[in-house]
Amino acid sequence: MSQREHAPQSVPVVAVVLAAGFGTRFDPDNPKQLVSVGGKPIVCWSIEAFDSNPRVSDVIVVVNPAVRDAVERLVDRAGYPKVRMIVDGGRERVDSTMAALDALAAAGIPADAKILIHDSVRPFVERESVDGCIDALDEFDAATVALASTDTILLTQDRDGREIVSRVPDRPHTFRAQTPQAFRFATIRRAYERAAVDPSFHPTDDTRVVVDYLPATPVAVVAGSESNLKITTLADMPLAERIAAARLGEPTAAATTAATAVPAVPSDMAKEEARARMHAMLAQAAAQLH
Amino acid sequence: MSQREHAPQSVPVVAVVLAAGFGTRFDPDNPKQLVSVGGKPIVCWSIEAFDSNPRVSDVIVVVNPAVRDAVERLVDRAGYPKVRMIVDGGRERVDSTMAALDALAAAGIPADAKILIHDSVRPFVERESVDGCIDALDEFDAATVALASTDTILLTQDRDGREIVSRVPDRPHTFRAQTPQAFRFATIRRAYERAAVDPSFHPTDDTRVVVDYLPATPVAVVAGSESNLKITTLADMPLAERIAAARLGEPTAAATTAATAVPAVPSDMAKEEARARMHAMLAQAAAQLH
Numbered sequence: 001m002s003q004r005e006h007a008p009q010s011v012p013v014v015a016v017v018l019a020a021g022f023g024t025r026f027d028p029d030n031p032k033q034l035v036s037v038g039g040k041p042i043v044c045w046s047i048e049a050f051d052s053n054p055r056v057s058d059v060i061v062v063v064n065p066a067v068r069d070a071v072e073r074l075v076d077r078a079g080y081p082k083v084r085m086i087v088d089g090g091r092e093r094v095d096s097t098m099a100a101l102d103a104l105a106a107a108g109i110p111a112d113a114k115i116l117i118h119d120s121v122r123p124f125v126e127r128e129s130v131d132g133c134i135d136a137l138d139e140f141d142a143a144t145v146a147l148a149s150t151d152t153i154l155l156t157q158d159r160d161g162r163e164i165v166s167r168v169p170d171r172p173h174t175f176r177a178q179t180p181q182a183f184r185f186a187t188i189r190r191a192y193e194r195a196a197v198d199p200s201f202h203p204t205d206d207t208r209v210v211v212d213y214l215p216a217t218p219v220a221v222v223a224g225s226e227s228n229l230k231i232t233t234l235a236d237m238p239l240a241e242r243i244a245a246a247r248l249g250e251p252t253a254a255a256t257t258a259a260t261a262v263p264a265v266p267s268d269m270a271k272e273e274a275r276a277r278m279h280a281m282l283a284q285a286a287a288q289l290h
Numbered sequence: 291m292s293q294r295e296h297a298p299q300s301v302p303v304v305a306v307v308l309a310a311g312f313g314t315r316f317d318p319d320n321p322k323q324l325v326s327v328g329g330k331p332i333v334c335w336s337i338e339a340f341d342s343n344p345r346v347s348d349v350i351v352v353v354n355p356a357v358r359d360a361v362e363r364l365v366d367r368a369g370y371p372k373v374r375m376i377v378d379g380g381r382e383r384v385d386s387t388m389a390a391l392d393a394l395a396a397a398g399i400p401a402d403a404k405i406l407i408h409d410s411v412r413p414f415v416e417r418e419s420v421d422g423c424i425d426a427l428d429e430f431d432a433a434t435v436a437l438a439s440t441d442t443i444l445l446t447q448d449r450d451g452r453e454i455v456s457r458v459p460d461r462p463h464t465f466r467a468q469t470p471q472a473f474r475f476a477t478i479r480r481a482y483e484r485a486a487v488d489p490s491f492h493p494t495d496d497t498r499v500v501v502d503y504l505p506a507t508p509v510a511v512v513a514g515s516e517s518n519l520k521i522t523t524l525a526d527m528p529l530a531e532r533i534a535a536a537r538l539g540e541p542t543a544a545a546t547t548a549a550t551a552v553p554a555v556p557s558d559m560a561k562e563e564a565r566a567r568m569h570a571m572l573a574q575a576a577a578q579l580h
């Protein structure tokens with residue numbers, strides 16, 4: 001497996017799991033990061049994606065007052081060995097990112113630490129995407145997981161209350177952003193410092209903070225996957241349940257998300273089979289949405 | 291129903307159904323527009339979406355040599371009253387659009403005719419979207435069906451073989467293009483004429499031809515729907531089958547996609563008018579050939 005070929009990591013690799021959203025659209029008593037998929041709370045899937053990755057050294061979880069107790073209990077019970085802090089976030093996503101960066105700064109994290117910022121409501125991020133971010137930061141100071149758009153994207157402007165197409169970018173150069181979004185600590189810190197003094201600052205995406213406020217810093221694209229879906233509404237749950245079932249049922253998937261090693265030769269075959277099965281399940285699940 | 295409230299249409303409303311693709315990824319012997327969904331070939335769903343719409347006056351279908359016989363047989367058997375021509379397309383999507391525009395010009399179609407260009411592999415376009423295009427052309431010379439993006443979109447540039455994020459547009463101003471894309475005939479014709487003399491011309495989208503070559507012409511966005519999916523691979527089929535089943539099972543949906551939705555007498559009158567118009571168009575076209 002690829003991590004075996006890497007030299008021991010010289011810098012911390014810190015995952016920031018953002019679980020401070022208030023989304024209660026499909027369960028008023030239960031913000032969606034606490035809803036269970038495949039019998040496990042969504043936030044736990046997300047924490048495990050990083051906690052179980054041998055290349056990740058530390059995990060911090062950002063919460064709000066409504067979920068803090070529940071998340072603390074879940075983390076205690078599971079005993080995730082790499083969860084160092086549970087930090088209070090803010091009202092907006094960017095406030096939560098900033099709270100995490102402040103906490104990391106206060107903890108004395110080095111400027112060249114690799115920071116992976118992840119939405120907790122993307123519970124099924126692939127191991128390859130996380131590793132891809134960590135690798136990309138050897139070459140770039142910023143990177144984001146994203147999926148090539150299969151649709152032509154239209155950029156629009158509002159004109160008298162109606163959207164008018166202003167530009168049609170080349171399709172091969174249009175991507176749907178996913179997470180994690182990954183940065184050297186000094187880079188994301190500097191971008192947020194510059195953004196903070198701009199009164200018109202209102203980004204909804206960490207990559208955008210770098211693109212807008214550190215335009216000379218290239219942000220590399222790391223391959224995402226369809227299964228790295230964002231759970232937003234009830235309509236996303238059947239597909240999420242299918243993916244969870246596939247992950248739980250597959251020895252290979254379990255092995256790649258656990259620290260235990262996978263034997264080289266049969267693992268590749270199993271992986272192919274698993275992928276094929278996953279595709280079939282995704283297709284079936286998509287069908288059930290309607 | 292809304293069309294009853296409209297004044298009689300003063301200009302032809304012509305749907306161009308593009309069925310000239312060669313996609314055989316999920317059945318080597320059967321291009322995907324001929325594959326059946328809900329027991330009906332995909333191309334028939336698309337033709338019916340327009341043929342059964344009382345506000346559409348004419349339908350032309352663009353084919354390739356591999357599917358011409360099959361499409362002709364399907365059209366003959368179904369007896370779609372508004373299908374006037376089955377035109378040979380070209381290798382690329384734009385070649386097929388141009389072939390259709392040439393055929394319409396040869397038929398003497400007026401400059402202010404409303405042209406709705408539709409991908410045949412989007413079989414489930416909603417009646418509301420088609421009507422929305424027709425209405426939008428009263429205010430604008432171009433319009434396209436599109437769906438607001440729920441993901442943040444990243445625009446990228448290639449740098450040494452790696453995609454680098456160049457811009458993160460505001461999410462409320464990012465849309466996924468669907469079809470139909472709708473234009474006054476003179477507008478789309480002029481855009482293609484200008485594009486044709488540009489050696490770097492290689493668009494994959496009709497809206498883009500207008501945005502790029504007639505930048506002063508605003509293109510309005512018309513609301514699309516998740517069900518207006520593009521069938522691209524086998525993975526799209528289960529969802530497509532679900533939508534087809536829902537449509538077939540719903541009396542309202544069935545009525546709007548069947549000719550029976552139109553009261554007998556007006557329908558016969560409309561048929562007669564359509565035939566007369568076709569004869570006029572063909573006569574004009576024939577005259578121009580001599």
